[in-house]
Amino acid sequence: MSEIRLHxxxxxxxxxxxxxxxxxxxxxxxxxxxxxxxxNGAGKSTILKSLIRQxxxxxxxxxxxxxxxxxLGERDVARRLSVLMTARLHPELMxxxxxxxxxxxxxxxxxxxxxxxxxxxxxxxxxxxxxANLADRDFxxxxxxxxxxxxxxxxxxxxxxxxxxxxxxxFLDIRHKLELLAILKDMVRSRDLAVVMSLxxxxxxxxxxxxxxxxxxxxxARQGPPExxxxxxxxxxxxxxxxxxxxxxxxxxxxxxxRGGPQVFVIGGGGAGIPVYRRFQRxxxxxxxxxxxxxxxxxxxxxxxxxxxxxxxxxxxxxxxAFRRAAALMERCRRVLxxxxxxxxxxxxxxxxxxxxxQAGKLEEGADxxxxx
Amino acid sequence: MRDDRLRxxxxxxxxTALALGLLLWNVGAxxxxxTLAEIAGSIREMSGIIWxxxxxxxxxxxxxxxxxxxxxxxxxxxxxxxxxxxxxxGISSGAKLTVALVMVTFLSRGVVISSMSMVAGxxxxxxxxxxxxxxxxxxxxxxxxxxxxxxxxxxICSAITDFVVxxxxxxxxxxxxxxxxxxxxxxxxxxxGLMAWIVGIALLLSFLxxxxxxxxxxxxxxxxxxxxxxxRFRVExxxxxxxxxxxxxxxxxxxxxxxxxxxxxxxxxxxxxxxIVIIPGCxxxxxxxxxxxxxxxxxxxxxxxxSISSVTAVFGAPVVLYLMASRRxxxxxxx
Numbered sequence: 127m128s129e130i131r132l133h134x135x136x137x138x139x140x141x142x143x144x145x146x147x148x149x150x151x152x153x154x155x156x157x158x159x160x161x162x163x164x165x166n167g168a169g170k171s172t173i174l175k176s177l178i179r180q181x182x183x184x185x186x187x188x189x190x191x192x193x194x195x196x197x198l199g200e201r202d203v204a205r206r207l208s209v210l211m212t213a214r215l216h217p218e219l220m221x222x223x224x225x226x227x228x229x230x231x232x233x234x235x236x237x238x239x240x241x242x243x244x245x246x247x248x249x250x251x252x253x254x255x256x257x258a259n260l261a262d263r264d265f266x267x268x269x270x271x272x273x274x275x276x277x278x279x280x281x282x283x284x285x286x287x288x289x290x291x292x293x294x295x296x297f298l299d300i301r302h303k304l305e306l307l308a309i310l311k312d313m314v315r316s317r318d319l320a321v322v323m324s325l326x327x328x329x330x331x332x333x334x335x336x337x338x339x340x341x342x343x344x345x346x347a348r349q350g351p352p353e354x355x356x357x358x359x360x361x362x363x364x365x366x367x368x369x370x371x372x373x374x375x376x377x378x379x380x381x382x383x384x385r386g387g388p389q390v391f392v393i394g395g396g397g398a399g400i401p402v403y404r405r406f407q408r409x410x411x412x413x414x415x416x417x418x419x420x421x422x423x424x425x426x427x428x429x430x431x432x433x434x435x436x437x438x439x440x441x442x443x444x445x446x447x448a449f450r451r452a453a454a455l456m457e458r459c460r461r462v463l464x465x466x467x468x469x470x471x472x473x474x475x476x477x478x479x480x481x482x483x484x485q486a487g488k489l490e491e492g493a494d495x496x497x498x499x
Numbered sequence: 500m501r502d503d504r505l506r507x508x509x510x511x512x513x514x515t516a517l518a519l520g521l522l523l524w525n526v527g528a529x530x531x532x533x534t535l536a537e538i539a540g541s542i543r544e545m546s547g548i549i550w551x552x553x554x555x556x557x558x559x560x561x562x563x564x565x566x567x568x569x570x571x572x573x574x575x576x577x578x579x580x581x582x583x584x585x586x587x588x589g590i591s592s593g594a595k596l597t598v599a600l601v602m603v604t605f606l607s608r609g610v611v612i613s614s615m616s617m618v619a620g621x622x623x624x625x626x627x628x629x630x631x632x633x634x635x636x637x638x639x640x641x642x643x644x645x646x647x648x649x650x651x652x653x654x655i656c657s658a659i660t661d662f663v664v665x666x667x668x669x670x671x672x673x674x675x676x677x678x679x680x681x682x683x684x685x686x687x688x689x690x691x692g693l694m695a696w697i698v699g700i701a702l703l704l705s706f707l708x709x710x711x712x713x714x715x716x717x718x719x720x721x722x723x724x725x726x727x728x729x730x731r732f733r734v735e736x737x738x739x740x741x742x743x744x745x746x747x748x749x750x751x752x753x754x755x756x757x758x759x760x761x762x763x764x765x766x767x768x769x770x771x772x773x774x775i776v777i778i779p780g781c782x783x784x785x786x787x788x789x790x791x792x793x794x795x796x797x798x799x800x801x802x803x804x805x806s807i808s809s810v811t812a813v814f815g816a817p818v819v820l821y822l823m824a825s826r827r828x829x830x831x832x833x834x
Contacts, residue, residue: 180720218581218716218772230727231710237775245673251718269603284725310522 128155130192131288131320132177132207137186138208139169139176144175146172151347152339153342156287156319159310161331162324163355164341165365170324171340173213174292177322179207204232208284210277214401216266224275226252229283251283252276255309271302278306282313291312291323295330303327307334325449332356336390340364358426369431380430381407388414388433391456391483393464393476399424402465403431414459417444417476444475452479462488507776510769514783517560519791537576557790559686559694560807563747564757564789566698568765569705571758574711574783576774577736581822584758585625585744588645591755593628594621594748595679596656596663607784614707614749620833621749625741628652633737636802643823649703666703680806681752683793690750697746705739705778708732711795712774754789755808756815757766761785763818789813 131154134279138148147153147169154160162170167337175181177188188195190206191252208229217225224382224449229251230244240248250368252258255275260268265276268397274294279288294310295303307330313319326330330337331352340347342364348355355361361372390413392402399415400423406413415428428435438444438496464485468476526549527533533549539547571584578588585591603614603622635648664675677684705712711732714722723729747754763779766772792810799805 180723200723200726200728204724207724209720209724213720215720215721216579216717219766219770220716220772224771224773225717228714228721228725231727233712234710236707236710238713239775280721434611 127317128157130154131156132188132190132322134448134450135186135189135324136175137188138184139181141154141172141181141186142431143182143184147344147346149336150186151344152322152349154288154322156318156320157314158320158336159314159334160322160339161335162322162335163328163331163364164340164347164447168343170341171292172490174211174290174322174324178207178290179203201232206286207288207290208281208286210274210281210289212292212487213272214279214294220265221261222252222257222265222268222272223248223264223453224285225265225276226257226261226279229280229285229329232284247284247285248279251279252283254313255279261398262327270297271299272364274298274302274306275309278309282317287320288355289319289321289323291321293326295325295327303330310334328356328361328372328482332377344398361381373426373430375426382430383407383433384410384412386412386433388455388459389461391412391416391452391459391462391488392432393416393430393462393466393483394418395422395425395473395476396423396468397464398465398467400427402463403427407431414455416455419444419447419472419480443472449475453482456483456486456488459490461490462486463490503771504724507769507771511776511779511783514765514780518783518787518790521787521794522557522561525560525790525794525797526553528794541561544683554778555686555688556683557693558691558791559750560683560789560793562691562694562698563751563754564761564787564792566701566743566785567747567754567757568761568785569702569778569790570740570747571703572762572774573712573736573740573743574738574758575762576715577733578636578645579716579718579742580645581763582642582646582758582759582819585648585740585747586753586755586758587819588628588632588649589654589656590625590628590632590741590744590749591753592653592656592660593615593626593631594624594745595753596622596660597624597627598677598749599660599663599679602678602754603663605619607667607710613738615692616744617749618693619695621745622742623654624656625745625748626737628656629741636816656689666826680805681754681808682796682804683789684804685752686750694746694750698743701739701746702778702782706734707744708739709774709778712736712778716772716774750796751807753808755812756819757785757788757792757811758816759822760811760818761788763822764788794809 130193132151132280138145142148162173164170176183195203202259210433216411227240227248230240230248234240234244249258252261255278257275260272262435295306311334314321333354338352339349340355347364356374358372358374361374370379371380390406392399392413392415394415403415411434414434415432418425418428418437419440420437421440425437434455436448438448464480466476526538540550541547574583575581597620598617601616602612629653632649636645639648648782660679667675711727713769714725714727719729761784762781765777765784769776769780793807796805796807796810
């Protein structure tokens with residue numbers, strides 16, 4: 127097992143000597159990304175600020191490389207741990223090179239004059255985050271995405287073992303989110319860094335983290351590898367998301383289902399149903415979905431959005447029973463839609479359902495399918 | 500990188516030349532015109548108008564102007580606020596109040612006040628005002644609000660000073676009144692010696708703080724993570740900036756706008772805010788600026804002296820206005 131870089135013992139954090147979250151036990155190893163998730167105001171930032179000594183602890187201890195951080199000197203900490211926090215920076219007349227160069231602080235002399243070596247390392251850090259071309263630009267005049275990368279270069283330039291990031295991807299568009307996290311992942315691998323950060327984007331947290339910590343109100347509700355934490359049920363509960371749900375497999379959010387007796391029956395499958403479900407959800411029309419194998423692409427979305435869903439066990443042809451239920455449901459609906467175009471051995475019965483609907487004059491079909499909705 | 504260093508060196512040389520030039524001009528110009536030969540003679544014999552009146556005054560203008568600018572730069576860094584300065588934050592006025600109190604108590608008992616006790620009084624006043632500003636700064640996170648608070652504190656102090664002056668003996672009033680308007684006149688060589696010591700030491704200490712000051716410009720969070728002992732650093736910065744502005748107030752009264760205008764102009768000249776360049780730059784620039792303003796104060800309506808503050812306000816206030824206008828909506832207050 128790799129070395130432990132940062133760990134806490136019965137840590138409690140809070141403001142003005144009042145404990146907000148207690149009993150925090152975290153262990154961060156080198157080469158590992160630990161992510162704090164949880165609702166807004168749950169205390170993710172409070173924990174991070176306490177880890178970096180920005181907030182005094184209300185109890186317990188934080189250990190960096192096995193040494194109690196409270197007893198370590200500023201420079202000792204600075205050489206092992208660096209940060210990228212959410213505080214907005216407006217440094218005056220500083221180029222991106224200047225900003226990145228501040229990472230050399232713990233290594234320069236009394237007056238902080240940069241040596242040739244410091245300059246070289248600064249340029250190297252900028253190159254690592256693909257920002258070497260920004261070196262001479264004014265830091266206040268670059269985009270948010272570029273700024274985060276330069277600040278990451280600054281943090282790397284400090285040559286840390288542990289990197290603490292507070293919501294590094296907020297305010298970034300998807301391209302820059304992915305870019306930043308990809309760079310981070312590379313750094314963790316190539317430099318054996320240990321990273322602890324907070325993330326708002328659950329889908330990204332699920333994919334990048336080796337260890338996930340769920341912060342909820344006054345405690346760490348749960349922690350573990352992402353595959354244990356990211357179940358639809360748990361995440362929905364963690365965030366108290368009453369008006370929708372989180373789909374752990376897809377890492378996607380779904381709004382709440384429209385309640386009431388279904389007015390439309392959608393014959394879907396293989397992804398064809400999803401856009402139709404979403405459209406009815408938006409319009410507030412309760413609908414039924416069927417018949418879907420439980421391993422079908424459409425199934426989780428139908429489950430989240432449809433008033434009723436008729437499903438068959440995975441990897442089986444649609445059976446008599448499911449067919450009868452679907453037919454009965456269709457009977458009660460005024461309209462039937464069939465965005466599904468592929469029929470095979472498994473979903474032969476869906477073809478029969480469509481025929482049934484056509485005979486009843488309820489089927490709306492053709493190229494203007496979406497217009498019909 | 501190399502040409503940066505060249506530019507910094509060139510800028511410092513330019514400011515030094517400017518300060519020296521103005522220094523000479525100041526010595527020569529005045530209600531009594533004097534030739535170079537006479538200046539040299541006066542200095543050699545250590546007597547005459549030049550030696551006893553003009554030179555100390557010119558030296559005071561240079562030293563105190565420099566001190567005021569550096570004090571402003573330190574305060575701007577501390578509050579992350581480009582329009583912070585000893586005058587707008589009410590720190591000069593606090594010093595003015597305590598100096599007035601010291602003067603009135605001592606003079607009414609017929610005791611001669613030493614310059615040292617004036618400085619000490621001013622320092623106490625500075626620290627009290629600073630204390631109030633710090634209290635306010637915890638509550639208001641917005642840079643313009645902080646300045647408004649400072650101006651309030653300044654006004655309260657000035658009001659109390661006026662009150663003190665009103666009840667002072669007639670013979671003291673003239674003295675006090677002249678001083679409270681701000682002027683470099685009447686400086687003795689002893690005063691110059693004392694201020695040179697205090698300012699020299701404070702300046703050196705500030706310069707040695709260049710590294711943490713540079714880190715602090717990135718904000719407290721990052722500075723701390725870089726290894727700055729924030730608590731100690733904040734105390735050091737407050738003590739130094741208060742000492743510098745207190746020294747100025749003790750010797751020359753409150754002087755407005757130098758502390759904001761000069762650091763801004765110097766940063767513009769060097770196109771950087773790096774303290775290792777800006778601190779010496781501010782000192783030289785502040786010296787040149789105050790020499791220039793004092794020249795005008797002395798000669799514009801000669802033989803009458805104007806108060807130095809009215810001249811510095813004319814040249815400094817527009818810079819401050821420009822600064823406020825160029826910051827959209829007063830952002831960057833606390834970040």
